[in-house]
Amino acid sequence: MATYLITGGAGFIGSHLSYALLQQGHRVINVDVFTDLYDYRAKIRNVLAATGCKSVFDFRYKEADLRRLSELVRSADYRLEVADIRDREALARICAQERIEAVVHLAALPGVRASGLQPLLFQEVNVDGTLQILETMRDHGIGKWVCASSSSVYGNSSKAPFNESAPVDAPISVYAATKKSCELLGYTYHHLYGIDTVMLRFFTVFGERQRPDLAIHKFVRLMEQDEPIPFFGDGETMRDYTYIGDIIDGTLRALNYVEGRSGVYEIINLGGSAPITLRRMVELLEEKLGRKAVLDRLPKQPGDVERTDADIAKAEKLLGYAPKTSFESGLERFIAWYKGGQVQ
Template identity: 60%
Template structure:
């Protein structure tokens, strides 16, 4: 049994990762600050599901009280929930001083392109400073293996497709993308100076069960379900490489195994599908699942939004056998099935 620290382990991707690590018999230390980007109860449900807790959790309406109760409910030999902020070195130090951590999977971040334009200082504080704190506490405590979540947004409006890890990514078009590029540079710096073996994982538009409620597929599903008007930015021709959560988790676990086997390692790796779907086709797929036509309001493209994302995944395949299995129609069906069984409010 190994001990893995997962930052952001109460979120969409993090909770699925924790669930799989626990299923493999490992110990998981989940650091999450339960910020107010969306309802904290969503993350509580994620944790109860990922730890397979059947405790009949009753929400008091007091966030601090609910989180204290959650910690008590899920605490076990295999799982520890730490409510902490990666911007606090004291809080991180307390965790790393009390655990013998074998590797870190760093997923915690302020996510989203459009909000980063409105509050770039917050994004710099969490994504860059917070990541630097993680690297510093790893250095201090001798943890030399980590994975870090980057993003397809670092490619900007790259004209060459599919996007390769060898492409130049110096032309970010949002503060969010710029912070993710900065994290890649910090990762290389700590690899060079302190011999921390590193894989930076560029995720391409992840979707599926437990997807964050602020993301397009989840928002569109809710609007369709309630017969509300969907807002479509642009003419619907923008394209995304949508990656199902099960494939992303398989990729993370493959990368984790690889970084643990290798020495003197720094790699940047795409995790996508090598396929693209237009925004219009995404809406059509949801219409088919719900059996109704969407009411669509069209608005101009938003600043910071890229025209397309499209992953070359050959490097991930070569390094650790990454081979996404879920086609878009199947993934959307799984998501909608989950959504229908998990409506809240």
């Protein structure tokens, strides 16, 4: 049994990863600040789902709820720490109390459009926060980590599919620039202090427990309520949607990879390798929900890329990664989760 620290472990990807590691018999330390980006109750439900806790949770107010949650789910295998990754003292306290084999760093402020509105905050959380993680790892002798990057670092690359060797020196959003910065910091700490690193460039992750502000979740909710959905541009932008189960499989493989080797620094794409247009995504939602979408047509937003398209040859070679869930099948699973009460 290994002990892993997961930052952002109460989020969409983090809660699925926590569950997977617990199922494998490992111990998870979840560091999450429960940001106000969206309703904190969604993250509480994520933690309950990840830990298999069946307790009925009657919500009151945030601070009391988080204290209760931490006590409720704490076990020999799972520990929830409500803390900000920028809080060096909190990180040091946690690492001093635990023997952590590796870190999976998922915590970040997300959102291309939001990053343009709050660039300083994105820099503080995504870049400074990552630096605090790396410094804490160095201080406490933690020499292995997997860090979440993003397909957004490719910007409007004209060469598709996107290969990890392509230059990524022209990010078109603050969010993308922060993720590129994290990759650079990861390399620096690998070079200077020997921290073995895998940077995973995630491509548009979707599936059960997806954040409510993301397109598929938002579109399903609005269509079920017969409300217009925001439709940016002409509908021809493309995204390489990747089902959460495939992302978790790839992340676990990356964790095994970095733990089993020394002198490692790798950047690896994790994608679904089958991009579809915004227009086609809406058509499939209409088909699966049996409803006609009302489109609120809006201009294309600054920072939005034209397409994402993952070259996954490196992930296949190094990790044995092979996405198994098609977009259509993943969409059906998400809709079943949404209509089933959104608790599993």
